[in-house]
Amino acid sequence: MPTRNSTAGRAFGADPVTTTTTNGLPGGMLAYTTGTPMTGITAVVNLTGMSLTITPPANRDLKITVLMHAYISSALTSGDTFQVQLQRDGVTGQIWIMRCDQQNVQVTLCGYAFDFQTDGNPHTYLLRGGRLGGTGTYAAIANGTALGVTLTSWFAIEDVGVHF
Amino acid sequence: MATRSSAGGTFNAANVITAANLNSLPGGILAYQQITSNVSGLNSNDQSNPNEVLMSVTVTPRVSRLLRISWSIIYRLTKAGGAVGTDNVWAILFKDGTYTNAASMTMPQGNRDIGLPGFALDVGPTAAAHIYEIHFGFQAAGEPEYQVTASPTLRSFMMIEDVGPSF
Numbered sequence: 001m002p003t004r005n006s007t008a009g010r011a012f013g014a015d016p017v018t019t020t021t022t023n024g025l026p027g028g029m030l031a032y033t034t035g036t037p038m039t040g041i042t043a044v045v046n047l048t049g050m051s052l053t054i055t056p057p058a059n060r061d062l063k064i065t066v067l068m069h070a071y072i073s074s075a076l077t078s079g080d081t082f083q084v085q086l087q088r089d090g091v092t093g094q095i096w097i098m099r100c101d102q103q104n105v106q107v108t109l110c111g112y113a114f115d116f117q118t119d120g121n122p123h124t125y126l127l128r129g130g131r132l133g134g135t136g137t138y139a140a141i142a143n144g145t146a147l148g149v150t151l152t153s154w155f156a157i158e159d160v161g162v163h164f
Numbered sequence: 165m166a167t168r169s170s171a172g173g174t175f176n177a178a179n180v181i182t183a184a185n186l187n188s189l190p191g192g193i194l195a196y197q198q199i200t201s202n203v204s205g206l207n208s209n210d211q212s213n214p215n216e217v218l219m220s221v222t223v224t225p226r227v228s229r230l231l232r233i234s235w236s237i238i239y240r241l242t243k244a245g246g247a248v249g250t251d252n253v254w255a256i257l258f259k260d261g262t263y264t265n266a267a268s269m270t271m272p273q274g275n276r277d278i279g280l281p282g283f284a285l286d287v288g289p290t291a292a293a294h295i296y297e298i299h300f301g302f303q304a305a306g307e308p309e310y311q312v313t314a315s316p317t318l319r320s321f322m323m324i325e326d327v328g329p330s331f
Binding site: 017018019020022023025026027028029030031032033049051052053054055056057058059060065067069098099100101102105106107108110150151152154156158159161162 | 165166167168169170171172173174175176177179181185186188189190230232249250252254263264265266267268269270272281282283284285303327328329331
């Protein structure tokens, strides 16, 4: 398990600040999207608008954060589960699953993933979603009012520092 | 969708580091709050009920920054009126008194501590004081009652980070 001391709060005691020091700091948020609403989801499909293409510098570590609101709009059955897949350049790298027990009541999936040691090339990160078990038909809440409340689903990518 | 290249890792060794360079980086954590004692009797499905306010922080960010608000609530059903697999609980984020986002789940088990995480982004809030609150309640009609738990190993918290300049 690689670990290190923090760069921020440690290195700035000795002037001058160097590029080596500053390049060791996190770069912050690189991209985010809120997607668009979808209905009629059964099989796993691309979630509309939940695609981000970025070209981070080489040798950085990325954190991907997902907050996804969805609900079953019809055909609820016991054991209905909804999965969200994270793909990078078409290859699935992470899956999150949530259980949905009620019809027309939104539930929220909150997930994190990491992509270690970027290579300096552009990559496309994509969320896909669909039914894993049961018979329910789903709707994905993107950005707006659904079921009487205002909700926003987020998909964000963050540079969290230089690779170990 | 908004994207950009990272500032981190791109500073040229031949250049002088400028204030603009440093302002392109994230500012780190701005505020956090933890629940330090149990909060019992949470039995409202009224999202505006002030009794539901679990945590509140006030921050004054710099202009044109991107903030991430994160939270994790540890809760449990404490009254027989709730129905496992039926009642939905939610943690609701308010900004300056306005409902901004939420995280919700169907209660999977009774009388057990359960985690409810969530996060939201606030893109370019004004450089003024803003109040961010986490409310907690249930969505459907009924009489369930919940407790939000506080212990050294079960920490309900919210925090606000500056994750870089706004897009």
